[in-house]
Amino acid sequence: MSEKTKRFFLPESEIPTQWYNIQADMVTKPQPMLHPATKQPLKAEDLFPIFAEELCRQELNQTDPWIDIPEEVRDKYKFYRSTPLVRAYGLEEALGTPAHIYFKNESVSPVGSHKLNSALAQAYYCHKQGITNVTTETGAGQWGAALAYAAKVFGLEAAVYQVKISYEQKPYRRSIMQTYGAQVTPSPSMSTRAGKDVLTRDPNNQGSLGTAISEAIELAVNTPNCKYVLGSVLNHVALHQTVIGLEAEKQMEMAGEYPDTVIACFGGGSNFGGVAFPFMRHKIKDGKQTRFIAAEPASCPKLTKGVFQYDFGDLSGLTPLLPMYTLGHNFMPANIHAGGLRYHGAGMIISQLLKDGYMEAVDIQQSESFKAGLLFAKSEGIIPAPESCHAIAATINEALKCKEAGEQKVILFNLSGHGLIDMTAYDQYLSGSLQDFELDAEEVKRSLAEIKNL
Amino acid sequence: MSEKTKRFFLPESEIPTQWYNIQADMVTKPQPMLHPATKQPLKAEDLFPIFAEELCRQELNQTDPWIDIPEEVRDKYKFYRSTPLVRAYGLEEALGTPAHIYFKNESVSPVGSHKLNSALAQAYYCHKQGITNVTTETGAGQWGAALAYAAKVFGLEAAVYQVKISYEQKPYRRSIMQTYGAQVTPSPSMSTRAGKDVLTRDPNNQGSLGTAISEAIELAVNTPNCKYVLGSVLNHVALHQTVIGLEAEKQMEMAGEYPDTVIACFGGGSNFGGVAFPFMRHKIKDGKQTRFIAAEPASCPKLTKGVFQYDFGDLSGLTPLLPMYTLGHNFMPANIHAGGLRYHGAGMIISQLLKDGYMEAVDIQQSESFKAGLLFAKSEGIIPAPESCHAIAATINEALKCKEAGEQKVILFNLSGHGLIDMTAYDQYLSGSLQDFELDAEEVKRSLAEIKNL
Numbered sequence: 001m002s003e004k005t006k007r008f009f010l011p012e013s014e015i016p017t018q019w020y021n022i023q024a025d026m027v028t029k030p031q032p033m034l035h036p037a038t039k040q041p042l043k044a045e046d047l048f049p050i051f052a053e054e055l056c057r058q059e060l061n062q063t064d065p066w067i068d069i070p071e072e073v074r075d076k077y078k079f080y081r082s083t084p085l086v087r088a089y090g091l092e093e094a095l096g097t098p099a100h101i102y103f104k105n106e107s108v109s110p111v112g113s114h115k116l117n118s119a120l121a122q123a124y125y126c127h128k129q130g131i132t133n134v135t136t137e138t139g140a141g142q143w144g145a146a147l148a149y150a151a152k153v154f155g156l157e158a159a160v161y162q163v164k165i166s167y168e169q170k171p172y173r174r175s176i177m178q179t180y181g182a183q184v185t186p187s188p189s190m191s192t193r194a195g196k197d198v199l200t201r202d203p204n205n206q207g208s209l210g211t212a213i214s215e216a217i218e219l220a221v222n223t224p225n226c227k228y229v230l231g232s233v234l235n236h237v238a239l240h241q242t243v244i245g246l247e248a249e250k251q252m253e254m255a256g257e258y259p260d261t262v263i264a265c266f267g268g269g270s271n272f273g274g275v276a277f278p279f280m281r282h283k284i285k286d287g288k289q290t291r292f293i294a295a296e297p298a299s300c301p302k303l304t305k306g307v308f309q310y311d312f313g314d315l316s317g318l319t320p321l322l323p324m325y326t327l328g329h330n331f332m333p334a335n336i337h338a339g340g341l342r343y344h345g346a347g348m349i350i351s352q353l354l355k356d357g358y359m360e361a362v363d364i365q366q367s368e369s370f371k372a373g374l375l376f377a378k379s380e381g382i383i384p385a386p387e388s389c390h391a392i393a394a395t396i397n398e399a400l401k402c403k404e405a406g407e408q409k410v411i412l413f414n415l416s417g418h419g420l421i422d423m424t425a426y427d428q429y430l431s432g433s434l435q436d437f438e439l440d441a442e443e444v445k446r447s448l449a450e451i452k453n454l
Numbered sequence: 455m456s457e458k459t460k461r462f463f464l465p466e467s468e469i470p471t472q473w474y475n476i477q478a479d480m481v482t483k484p485q486p487m488l489h490p491a492t493k494q495p496l497k498a499e500d501l502f503p504i505f506a507e508e509l510c511r512q513e514l515n516q517t518d519p520w521i522d523i524p525e526e527v528r529d530k531y532k533f534y535r536s537t538p539l540v541r542a543y544g545l546e547e548a549l550g551t552p553a554h555i556y557f558k559n560e561s562v563s564p565v566g567s568h569k570l571n572s573a574l575a576q577a578y579y580c581h582k583q584g585i586t587n588v589t590t591e592t593g594a595g596q597w598g599a600a601l602a603y604a605a606k607v608f609g610l611e612a613a614v615y616q617v618k619i620s621y622e623q624k625p626y627r628r629s630i631m632q633t634y635g636a637q638v639t640p641s642p643s644m645s646t647r648a649g650k651d652v653l654t655r656d657p658n659n660q661g662s663l664g665t666a667i668s669e670a671i672e673l674a675v676n677t678p679n680c681k682y683v684l685g686s687v688l689n690h691v692a693l694h695q696t697v698i699g700l701e702a703e704k705q706m707e708m709a710g711e712y713p714d715t716v717i718a719c720f721g722g723g724s725n726f727g728g729v730a731f732p733f734m735r736h737k738i739k740d741g742k743q744t745r746f747i748a749a750e751p752a753s754c755p756k757l758t759k760g761v762f763q764y765d766f767g768d769l770s771g772l773t774p775l776l777p778m779y780t781l782g783h784n785f786m787p788a789n790i791h792a793g794g795l796r797y798h799g800a801g802m803i804i805s806q807l808l809k810d811g812y813m814e815a816v817d818i819q820q821s822e823s824f825k826a827g828l829l830f831a832k833s834e835g836i837i838p839a840p841e842s843c844h845a846i847a848a849t850i851n852e853a854l855k856c857k858e859a860g861e862q863k864v865i866l867f868n869l870s871g872h873g874l875i876d877m878t879a880y881d882q883y884l885s886g887s888l889q890d891f892e893l894d895a896e897e898v899k900r901s902l903a904e905i906k907n908l
Contacts, residue, residue: 005465006466006533007532011459012460079460079544079834079835080835090533109835110836110837112874152832171881175878175880176837178881179828179837179877180831180832374633378633378634381563381565383633421626421875423626423629423630423633426632427629430633
């Protein structure tokens with residue numbers, strides 16, 4: 001193996017200077033976001049009260065395929081980019097597959113995941129607009145940690161509402177956010193009307209992402225010079241993440257290969273879109289026959305078992321109506337360890353691309369995901385995040401199909417993060433106490449019925 | 455800043471093919487290890503019952519300056535090497551110093567620290583000798599995690615005795631070891647005579663590194679095809695770590711600079727020796743005026759407040775007598791978070807080099823180390839291990855001297871690991887409950903008196 005290169009890096013001069021905006025190249029554009037009351041399409045200005053203006057424009061930009069990465073953001077990318085493209089010789093050997101498996105290792109960012117790619121961009125645009133404070137919500141804390149660091153980089157104050165039960169049970173990421181200087185508040189809190197309402201009804205409420213979002217937005221709207229930022233689902237977040245796939249494209253070239261299959265785990269879609277969109281442009285524009293596989297949890301399968309229709313992006317129905325694959329915004333996903341995949345819907349771009357047949361989706365049981373993660377840890381050394389384990393499981397399935405068929409396909413997956421602060425999940429798997437969750441078909445039916453007329 | 459390169463990588467073909475054995479070049483060689491009863495110098499064969507034979511030979515090799523890195527080990531280095539050499543523009547800016555600060559980022563290894571460099575080598579030599587099982591001890595678990603992974607890589611079974619209180623209070627690294635497939639036993643245990651003895655006397659004993667060492671060695675000696683491995687202090691461990699400095703030397707050349715000062719934290723000496731020895735060879739051979747600074751904790755200051763004499767390497771007095779700077783093997787260091795620096799003595803090579811004036815040492819208070827770590831996290835993004843915080847504090851002190859003097863010196867330090875699984879320590883610092891420990895001069899006097907006649 002010694003003459004073969006295992007890891008491919010780009011020189012800093014080759015870090016992308018533009019993000020790829022797939023909206024501009026899509027044959028069928030995503031349908032517009034709608035105002036929930038008037039049902040009228042939203043314009044960028046309608047989003048200005050919540051988000052930084054440049055981000056609102058990026059969100060709705062369906063014309064420019066390339067968006068310049070500001071020099072200030074690119075400078076900060078250099079703290080950890082390019083991330084390595086790795087040939088997974090160890091995993092290939094463990095599987096005995098003729099497939100060539102590559103992964104893009106986004107776990108090497110200082111905060112341990114791909115989330116920083118968009119956090120830096122969003123913090124920069126806020127800073128540039130003269131905004132001094134940002135708010136967001138976080139569950140397990142991957143996004144919160146990324147935003148906390150990005151805010152520090154651009155001199156912003158960050159207020160993060162962390163779901164109370166995570167705040168108490170997963171203190172490590174809370175500490176990471178505080179180390180970077182963020183103010184972390186367990187949600188529900190008494191600092192907002194939304195939080196007070198919940199606590200008045202139920203003083204022992206353990207919090208939910210829905211409540212945390214409401215608190216973060218309320219704080220943003222009521223604080224001068226303050227905006228709200230979001231870590232997934234939205235188009236501009238996936239846009240920033242395309243730096244992953246654009247780097248991977250050049251690195252695959254260095255390896256002398258092109259992927260037959262591109263795989264990523266799927267929550268809201270930003271890590272999937274990040275690695276997939278740059279490769280997908282060749283499918284859209286040149287008819288290149290690449291497969292794109294989104295790996296979602298079997299307990300929250302919006303892509304494989306949801307419907308395509310307008311729905312709210314949040315539990316409380318505060319957001320615009322989004323055209324998406326959804327299980328219904330009232331669907332409550334089971335409490336799997338891959339907290340980043342527990343979301344009822346898919347981003348608008350992905351939803352349209354899935355509808356139009358450019359990509360496919362598979363669902364993975366929790367125990368299968370950890371089995372895959374364990375094999376990866378033993379063969380490649382890196383302990384993957386519970387979310388990333390889903391991408392690895394899907395990759396292993398494809399690689400084993402290659403083994404059966406004797407096909408030497410090239411598979412690329414995105415390792416969205418490491419699992420070093422998720423070891424309790426591995427503990428449960430190793431001790432046999434990890435649970436799988438059967439999807440309740442009746443609950444999905446009920447949840448979908450509730451959004452039928454939105 | 456955008457045209458300046460921040461991170462320097464070597465192509466895989468440039469990963470060193472040999473380790474540097476400074477013993478061969480030292481003007482005054484380390485004095486020999488002595489048999490504790492006969493006081494006769496030990497030969498490599500005397501160590502064969504405990505360690506793999508090749509490691510014993512490396513331990514006593516004072517003639518060959520270059521030792522080939524086996525191709526099998528170099529292949530595994532490629533999983534994470536070269537590690538980046540990083541120009542710390544962020545830290546420089548935060549300090550307003552004219553100094554150029556570089557750090558070698560060993561935290562990017564899959565296990566999060568430099569420990570893997572030697573674990574892979576040791577596991578390989580054991581495997582090559584036909585050994586099937588390895589044992590070791592670990593406190594917080596950095597070394598144990600590295601060994602667990604390295605053992606898996608070379609198909610060995612690993613048994614790790616982890617100090618019981620760490621096993622219970624720091625479950626993350628235990629889970630990491632188990633994820634890689636190691637058998638982790640809280641020490642004292644009932645699986646060895648040494649453990650039983652302790653538990654019989656004191657059923658609630660919380661364990662110590664001394665007891666864990668005794669248990670690991672006992673298991674190794676009593677198990678067929680089993681050897682004991684150690685993560686620091688010994689010469690062959692520092693030898694393997696020189697891959698750090700050898701890479702850094704090439705990378706500094708890429709940056710067009712040569713360090714005026716090389717800094718690392720100091721426990722037993724392997725991470726310090728790893729980054730320093732390759733540069734020190736130019737001081738020994740060519741008279742190059744580089745400063746080498748070991749940063750030790752103020753509560754365990756063997757280099758700055760110990761004496762140079764023969765002492766045991768362990769608490770129980772089971773090891774050979776080693777010529778070392780020591781506080782006495784009965785010295786009990788305060789319970790600082792930088793567990794990897796809580797060791798009473800210094801490796802033999804370092805001790806001789808310090809005695810001969812090739813290097814210097816500084817001591818750092820715990821609170822100063824975390825203050826430095828926090829500044830580093832905010833300015834460079836990476837949350838450093840508590841051990842590495844000591845190197846950062848010493849670096850900051852030197853960089854501020856440059857600022858006062860208006861000198862543009864080049865400082866290189868080794869970032870030995872990240873602190874993502876040590877967040878409780880940061881929590882304490884941030885909440886103001888972190889303690890500094892005054893060194894008890896009387897205790898040091900007592901401890902040194904006990905070894906006077908060894």
